[in-house]
Amino acid sequence: MRTVREAVLDVLRARGITTVFGNPGSTELPMLKQFPEDFRYVLGLQEAVVVGMADGFALASRTTALVNLHTGPGTGNAMGAVLGARANRTPMVVTAGQQVRAMLTMEALLANPQATLLPQPAVKWAYEPPRAADVAPALARAVQIAETPPHGPVFLSLPMDDFDVRLDEGEDSAARAAAARRVVHAAAPDAQVVKDLADRISRARSAVLVVGDDVDASGAWDDVRTLAERTGLPVWAAPASARVSFPRSHPQFRGDLPPAIGPLARCLAGHDLVLVIGAQVFRYYPYVPGPYLPEGAELVLLTRDADEAAKAPVGDAVVADLPLAVRALADQVGRGEAVAAAAPRESRFAEPADGVLSPLAALRAVAQGAPENTLWVNESPSNVPQFHQATRISTPGSYLFSAGGGLGFGAAAAVGAQLGAPDRPVVCVIGDGSIHYAVQALWTAAAYQVPVTFVVLSNARYAILHWFAQVERAQGVPGLDIPGLDIASVAAGYGVRTHQAGGAGELTKLVRDSTAQQDGPVLIDVPITTELPTL
Structure with a gap:
């Protein structure tokens, strides 16, 4: 029968995850031995760098990244980067080796005594399989959770003696079933909700769009552009954006909102409806007090992140798949008059001096x-x-x-x-x-x-x-x-x-x-x- 290692590789192949970012230690060697030719191992010299490389890989390729760390010390070194991956909403599976099961109770050298607590709350899910037979199904579950909107890192602690264990017929069948599963996320918005929102836009005296990172990450870029052009609304980038989610050369683009409460509200003065798409409401720092919105303004958030909807300090929210929601909304709105073209807000910067460039x-x-x-x-x-x-x-x-x-x-x-x-x-x-x-x-x-x-x-x-x-x-x-x-x-x-x-x-x-x-x-x-x- 197959080993746990073979079952794990099947899960990864089924998901198209064949690049491993890692910095190996003694507890990871059993997982990595006889490394298959169809996989690629990318070595980083420090664990935070390993996670950072995986972060960029996942965001650029729009796939799920796999990280392999060295038990507790390696996970600790990587934590800052894992927090960054959480903020970036990066689909990532972080694995770390664990001491052999026979020596966990005595907390032998390199045992991680509370392995699932160490990476929290930076990860969506942290787990150590109770049996060797559960490693492949746990890995399949980890990938599904990482890829469930909002995307984010998950963590698996894997005892080093599990990988050479041979699965019996029932365990092998369960591992194959886990590898074959697929979960599709496509939560379409309710048609009446979309119509009501379209009506709010048409009734507004001066509506405005604010776009955030998840427009680019979710593939809603073209749909948002269509919505903007059909409504003729001005478009701002959400404060402290980590992605570009609307063409910055577009005549309707107005620039970046400032990341502070009072200044942001002043920037939106004159608008009575703020439609935020794929952004936190809002990413503030530093603290500059003031009203969250201009007087008389309302806000509606379109997001696929229920937590973002819940924690917003102001406004209503619709939680749904962004491309589907924006496309449905664009189909409902009439073609509005284009707003007067205006250059994005820019600051004046100095020119070069004394041979040193500005x-x-x-x-x-x-x-x-x-x-x-x-x-x-x-x-x-x-x-x-x-x-x-x-x-x-x-x-x-x-x-x-x-x-x-x-x-x-x-x-x-x-x-x-x-x-x-x-x-x-x-x-x-x-x-x-x-x-x-x-x-x-x-x-x-x-x-x-x-x-x-x-x-x-x-x-x-x-x-x-x-x-x-x-x-x-x-x-x-x-x-x-x-x-x-x-x-x-x-x-x-x-x-x-x-x-x-x-x-x-x-x-x-x-x-x-x-x-x-x-x-x-x-x-x-x-x-x-x-x-x-x-x-």
Whole structure:
């Protein structure tokens, strides 16, 4: 009869999950031995990097990622990245080895005594199968849960002595049945609910659309664009968006809402109906008090996340599949008059000085050198407005940013994204502070010849924290500057080709040349000035 290992591989093959991101330890070796030729193992030198790569891979490929960690210590190292995957709504199965069952009670070395508690509440489900025969069915269940909207990471603790156990006939039959199961999620909205919402839009004096990350993630991009064009409504991006969910070059696009209560309400002044699609209501930080909405305004949220609907501080909500809901709503609304075209709200940024590029000048140079089908990964938090002003992303599935607010996503996610979308050039725009949270990702990129273009914007400080210090009136805080970094030398030590851009023209050429080749990663260090954001 088959072993547990063979049954596990069948489950993964049935789901199309044949890439494993990992950093192996002794408790994982039994799972990985006799590694099959139709699977790919991607090694990361630190567990948070492993999860970050899997995160980018899943988001870029629109598939479920598989992670293999080393029992409790490896899971602990990865937790920040797992929290990020939760915020990104990334379908991911995180497995970790466990000590042999015979030594769990005595808590032998590397036993994880409360394995299912360690990753909570960052995961949707955490489980340790009670018998070896339950490993394959548990894995099948884990994949289904990860892929159930809202998507997210799940966790399995797997005792190392389970994988060589042979299944009896009944156990093997149960494992095969688990591998063959399929669960389809397509919750269509009630027709009357859609009609009522269409009527609210038509009665509104001045309605507005606000789009969020799940529009892009769920595949509702084209349907939202159709809805916007049929109604003629202005469109804002939800605050602190981690995806681009509406064409930024579109004449109805107005820009990004600020991530603070009072300023956001002031931005929507004059509107009496706010239709939010695929976003949290709202992702606020920092705290700037005020009304949630302008006086006299109402809000309706369309979401496939019942938890987002429940926790919204204001407004009504409809929970349904986003493409189906938006398509049905677009079919109900009449063709409204297009609103007057207006350029997205932009801030004024300084031009280059003393040979050092401003963030906007640097990002314009990068955008000029990047191909049209570039998949952008961004982890330069203080320069997000300049990034969007320079790139004007207007195609779906083209932008990744961490929704969780922490650092360490960008470099690792870019490597995973390139592996998940090998037919697209990947450009990672990242701060010189951010890249050191997952700098080991450079080794993986070099070792596997992953052709990511890393553009490091270097200003020798955590610029976003300088801004927060102003907002929070927290002057005199230590640790906000990081002098003495030499990212080019670090990257070269990992085997990455490096350059330092001395001007906009050279930067454009370096990006153009890097994105045109497939021989491995390139890192471009770009000294920039510091410009702090505004609300």
